[in-house]
Amino acid sequence: xxxxALPYLVIDFDSxxxxxxxxxxLAAIALRGxxxxxxxxxxxxxxxxxxxxxxxxxxxxxxxxxxxLPARREHLQELVEHLHTRxxxxxxxxxxxxxxxxxxxxxxxxxGFREFIEPVVAEFGIPPEQVLANTxxxxxAGNIIGFDxxxxxxxxxxxxxxxxxxxxxxAAVYVLGDGITDYQIREAGLADRxxxxxxxxxxxxxxxxxxxxxxxxxxxxxxxxxxxxLSYPKNRIRVLLLENPDARAAELFRAEGYQVETxxxxxxxxxxxxxxxxxxxxxxxxxxQVTPRVLEAANRLIAVGAFCxxxxxxxxxxxxxxxxxxxxAPFSNTRSVVELALGEIISLARRLPxxxxxxxxxxxxxxxRGAFEIRGKKLGIVGYGNIGAQLSVVxxxxxxxxxxxxxxxxxQLGNARKLRSLDELLQEADIVSLHVDGRPENRxxxxxxxLALMKPGALLLNNARGHVVDVAALAAxxxxxxxxxxxxxxxxxxxxxxxxxxxxxxxxxxxVLLTPHIGGSTAEAQRNIAEFVPERIIGYINSGNTQQxxxxxxxxxxxxxxxxxxMHIHQNVPGVLxxxxxxxxxxxxxxxxxxxxxxxxxxxxxxxxxxxxxxxxIQALREVEHTIKFRVLY
Numbered sequence: 001x002x003x004x005a006l007p008y009l010v011i012d013f014d015s016x017x018x019x020x021x022x023x024x025x026l027a028a029i030a031l032r033g034x035x036x037x038x039x040x041x042x043x044x045x046x047x048x049x050x051x052x053x054x055x056x057x058x059x060x061x062x063x064x065x066x067x068x069l070p071a072r073r074e075h076l077q078e079l080v081e082h083l084h085t086r087x088x089x090x091x092x093x094x095x096x097x098x099x100x101x102x103x104x105x106x107x108x109x110x111x112g113f114r115e116f117i118e119p120v121v122a123e124f125g126i127p128p129e130q131v132l133a134n135t136x137x138x139x140x141a142g143n144i145i146g147f148d149x150x151x152x153x154x155x156x157x158x159x160x161x162x163x164x165x166x167x168x169x170x171a172a173v174y175v176l177g178d179g180i181t182d183y184q185i186r187e188a189g190l191a192d193r194x195x196x197x198x199x200x201x202x203x204x205x206x207x208x209x210x211x212x213x214x215x216x217x218x219x220x221x222x223x224x225x226x227x228x229x230l231s232y233p234k235n236r237i238r239v240l241l242l243e244n245p246d247a248r249a250a251e252l253f254r255a256e257g258y259q260v261e262t263x264x265x266x267x268x269x270x271x272x273x274x275x276x277x278x279x280x281x282x283x284x285x286x287x288x289q290v291t292p293r294v295l296e297a298a299n300r301l302i303a304v305g306a307f308c309x310x311x312x313x314x315x316x317x318x319x320x321x322x323x324x325x326x327x328x329a330p331f332s333n334t335r336s337v338v339e340l341a342l343g344e345i346i347s348l349a350r351r352l353p354x355x356x357x358x359x360x361x362x363x364x365x366x367x368x369r370g371a372f373e374i375r376g377k378k379l380g381i382v383g384y385g386n387i388g389a390q391l392s393v394v395x396x397x398x399x400x401x402x403x404x405x406x407x408x409x410x411x412q413l414g415n416a417r418k419l420r421s422l423d424e425l426l427q428e429a430d431i432v433s434l435h436v437d438g439r440p441e442n443r444x445x446x447x448x449x450x451l452a453l454m455k456p457g458a459l460l461l462n463n464a465r466g467h468v469v470d471v472a473a474l475a476a477x478x479x480x481x482x483x484x485x486x487x488x489x490x491x492x493x494x495x496x497x498x499x500x501x502x503x504x505x506x507x508x509x510x511x512v513l514l515t516p517h518i519g520g521s522t523a524e525a526q527r528n529i530a531e532f533v534p535e536r537i538i539g540y541i542n543s544g545n546t547q548q549x550x551x552x553x554x555x556x557x558x559x560x561x562x563x564x565x566x567m568h569i570h571q572n573v574p575g576v577l578x579x580x581x582x583x584x585x586x587x588x589x590x591x592x593x594x595x596x597x598x599x600x601x602x603x604x605x606x607x608x609x610x611x612x613x614x615x616x617x618i619q620a621l622r623e624v625e626h627t628i629k630f631r632v633l634y
Contacts (some may be wrong), residue, residue, distance in 0.1 A: 005123050006105050006226065008168045013110035013117050013133070014048075019200045021048045021087045022112045023065050025227070026079050026104070026266075030071035035412065044068055049113075052179035058111060059156050064136075066147055073142040076115050083120045088199050089257070090216035091124075097227055098124035106130065109162055111153050111181060163190040176220060178202075183209045195220055201309030216257060233256055237541070238278055238300075242266055243285035245307040246530035252283070256538055265497035273297045273321050279387045281537055283307055286517065287496050290314040295322055303327065303535040303540060306550075308385075308520065310465065312438030323569040323629030326550040327536040329387055332528035333520030337463055338391045340519050341433055342398070344487035347513055348459045349374050349431075350487065356512045370457075370484060375399030380429025382422065382445075383411040383436035383464065391433060392416045403429055426453040433461040434468055448473040459486040463519045466491040475505040475544065478512060485511035489519050544606050546597075553597035553604045563592045563608040564631035571602045572628040579624045580605055587617040592615045602628060 014021045020082040027044045044065050050059030050532040054364060092097075098106060102125040110117055111501045121131060134153050137146045147154055152161040158179050163173075163478070172192040175185045178201050186194035187209075196202075196210035199217070207213055212222040218233040234257030241250060241262045248258045258281070266287035276282065284290065284304040290304060293319045304314055306328040319326050348352060350371045358365050379395050381388045392402045392413050402416040405425045412418055417427045422445075426432060432454065437440050446460070447470040454460070460483060462469050477483045488506060494517060495502055498547040506512050520529070539545045544567045546552040552569075570576045576597060584591060585634060590610040597604050611634075622630050 002088070006101055006175045007172040007224070009061070009174045010109050010163065010173060010177075010185065011106065012179060012182050012197070013108050013112050013121070015052075015178045015200045016176060016182075017088060017091055017108065017121065018083050019088050019192055020078065020083070021045070022083065022116050024031065024048055025082060025086075026071050026075060026116070027065075027069055029082070030069060030075045034070075035329075040068055045294040052181075053205045055157055055181040057156050058158070058181055062111065062147070062154060069144060069608070071144045073138055073144070079116050080119045083116060084123070084137075087120070088217065089197055089220075090218050090334075094217055094221065095124055098126060099443065100125075100227075102126045102130070103508045104130075104400065107132065107166065107168075109133075109153075109159055109185075111158065115148070119234045132166075132587075145318065157184065159185050160188045160190060162281070174220075174224070175435075176214060176217075178206060178320055179336065180206055180209075182206070186211070206545065213420045237280040237302075239281040239283065240279045241283040242288050243307070245283055245285065245533075246526040248530035249283060249305075249307065249534050252531065252538070265499075268496070269293060276301070276608065281305065283533070284313070286310060286313060287494060288313065290319070292318050295319065295324070297365045298322075298324070303537045306539050307462070307529050307533055309333065310438045311550050312465070314550075317601070320551045321628065323602075325540050325546060325552045327533055327548065328550055329529040329532045330548075331530045333522075333525035334386045334390055336522040336525035337387050337435075337519040338394055339522075340489065340515075341387075341391055341461055341463055341487075342394055344461050344463075344513055345379070345395075345400075345431055345433070345459070347488055348485040348511060349377075351511050353485070353513045374431070374615060377430040378403055378428060380419075380425040380432045381406070381416075382406075382425065382434045384418075385435060385437075387463075388433075388435040389413055391435070399430075402447070422450070425454055426450055427455070429458065430455060431459045431461070434464040436466070436468060437466050438465040443467045444470045446470065451477040451483065454483065458484045459484055462487070463489045471505055475509065478506070485513070487513040487515070489515045490517055511525050542633070546604065553602070555595060555597040555604065555606070557595060557606060559595070560608060561592075562611070564611050564613075566607045566609060566621060567631050567633065568605045568607070568621060568624070568627065569629040570603050570605070570624070571628060572598050572601055573626050576603060576626050577605055578623065580621065583620045583624065584609065585618060587614055587620065589617055591614045 011017055024045050027041050031040055047061045047065050050056030050547045106126055108117060108121050108126060108131045110133045112133055114131060115134050117133050118128050118131050118587055134151050135148045136144050139145050152158040161187050174193045175182050175191040176195045176197050178197050183194050183206055185191045193211045194208045195212050195214040197214050199215055215235040216233055219235055222233045239253045239256040239258045239260045243266050244264050253260045269291055272294050276294055277301055280300050280302045285308045292315055295315060301324050303325045309328060309330055311326060311328050314326055316326060344502055377400055379400040381392055381401050381404040384404045396402050396414045403419050403425055404416055405419050405422050445468045451473055474486060479488060491504060506514055536548055543557055543559050547556045549555050568580055591607055593608040595606045
């Protein structure tokens with residue numbers, strides 16, 4: 001890819017090229033086992049911070065730190081090995097940039113020490129003559145006894161003096177660092193711009209003086225239109241998580257370098273419209289509705305994560321036409337819902353809700369009236385998907401006879417028996433458990449007519465969707481004594497937060513077990529969901545994989561191999577692939593691999609190309625007719 005002329009890059013080492021301060025880490029190694037280790041290391045770190053933010057003169061900071069350091073030559077090899085593992089993540093991610101462009105252009109100018117800096121940066125193609133740093137002095141026994149005080153970098157203003165000696169000419173000079181001494185190069189007029197690097201540490205006094213803030217090296221490269229590993233700096237990806245998904249979700253997104261905002265409850269449409277601008281990833285559960293109006297306001301949305309099974313709260317077609325991928329967690333809470341259903345069956349069969357309420361009122365009612373064993377009874381499962389099928393296996397293990405009905409052909413497990421219609425199942429089952437999805441056709445699937453078909457004394461469980469059951473009809477059937485009990489975990493209208501009250505006609509009815517949509521609310525399920533959904537979204541952003549997306553054509557891509565990946569989402573009309581290839585051919589782009597997957601609405605073309613191409617090809621691909629969304633992975 002054709003790139004702008006490369007400026008000279010002057011990069012600090014400690015807390016910029018690496019995540020840590022080299023002297024601090026050397027102290028921790030050298031003082032291992034020392035009774036005063038914690039105190040001395042803390043004192044050295046305090047002096048480091050003082051020298052970096054300007055509250056202590058640099059020369060005094062360095063002199064006092066080295067005086068506190070009981071280190072030997074052999075400690076330096078261990079330090080180097082350690083620092084290799086602590087290179088800043090965004091620097092490591094862009095190692096190819098350094099290896100290609102470092103000679104003659106990238107200089108490490110540090111008040112740290114050459115003995116541990118040079119071997120670390122050598123891995124990135126930065127030659128020794130482009131490393132400007134202090135050097136230690138050793139005694140005959142190999143003890144560090146001081147530093148070369150003739151080196152300008154050991155004195156206040158040393159970096160300024162070194163830059164003057166370098167005399168960099170012919171291109172702009174950009175300084176990237178975290179300390180006040182880095183800013184002083186710019187202040188002295190020896191650099192065109194100073195970038196405060198804040199990936200590892202942010203010093204207010206430094207940030208306030210900077211021309212720009214670079215949260216990562218990706219951001220620096222992006223701002224300057226320089227070649228980078230990522231097509232977009234990860235710190236620019238904003239994540240909005242609603243409705244309290246497990247903390248693991250935010251942890252995974254933050255580990256990728258994304259900006260994460262969490263809001264405990266759901267948001268209504270107006271609130272979400274106000275919040276969604278600039279958001280790249282939206283995470284919700286079942287309460288928040290992603291409507292056409294929300295999508296209209298979502299100017300940067302890449303993906304929506306449903307931290308649940310259902311996606312009926314999301315305008316899937318609207319997302320599709322905007323190239324927004326939607327991912328859910330179809331399996332992660334299956335076991336939790338199944339165990340809840342089994343518990344509900346046993347509880348209702350033994351009339352535990354009623355008995356418990358009586359005991360809390362001080363009433364002793366030891367009787368077997370209305371109670372029965374579940375062994376040998378018929379369980380009718382409506383919806384034989386992931387949850388229904390697993391409930392089938394578990395229920396059979398405790399002695400239930402399993403019947404099921406599904407509008408799609410499903411492989412029956414164990415001795416389960418498929419029935420031809422919902423009516424047939426309702427008439428035959430002693431217990432009915434609902435596990436259907438939230439499609440509009442399932443609204444009031446169980447109404448007054450269906451409830452009347454059920455056996456007198458039968459039990460009904462709804463752990464599916466709130467609108468699947470006509471709640472008023474269910475309340476009437478329970479009051480009339482036609483049903484022996486019910487367990488309901490989902491409701492047509494649910495509070496957005498735990499602070500809101502809950503109203504339902506089912507409250508107060510005998511042998512009715514009501515729970516606040518907790519089917520998947522176990523530590524195990526929430527943890528699984530909080531890993532599954534972010535992993536799919538991160539995989540899509542990092543590689544283009546859409547496997548297990550709810551709305552985009554599903555494709556599992558091979559790993560990128562020394563290529564740029566062009567990802568093109570377009571309306572599914574004839575001729576788009578030909579136009580894409582015509583653009584690539586016109587710009588003499590070498591195709592290394594190409595993949596296409598379509599559905600009835602859109603096509604998804606992924607093209608891996610040789611990394612050498614003109615930037616104009618990107619704009620030409622964006623302008624291909626019927627394009628919905630286009631992005632590049634470097």
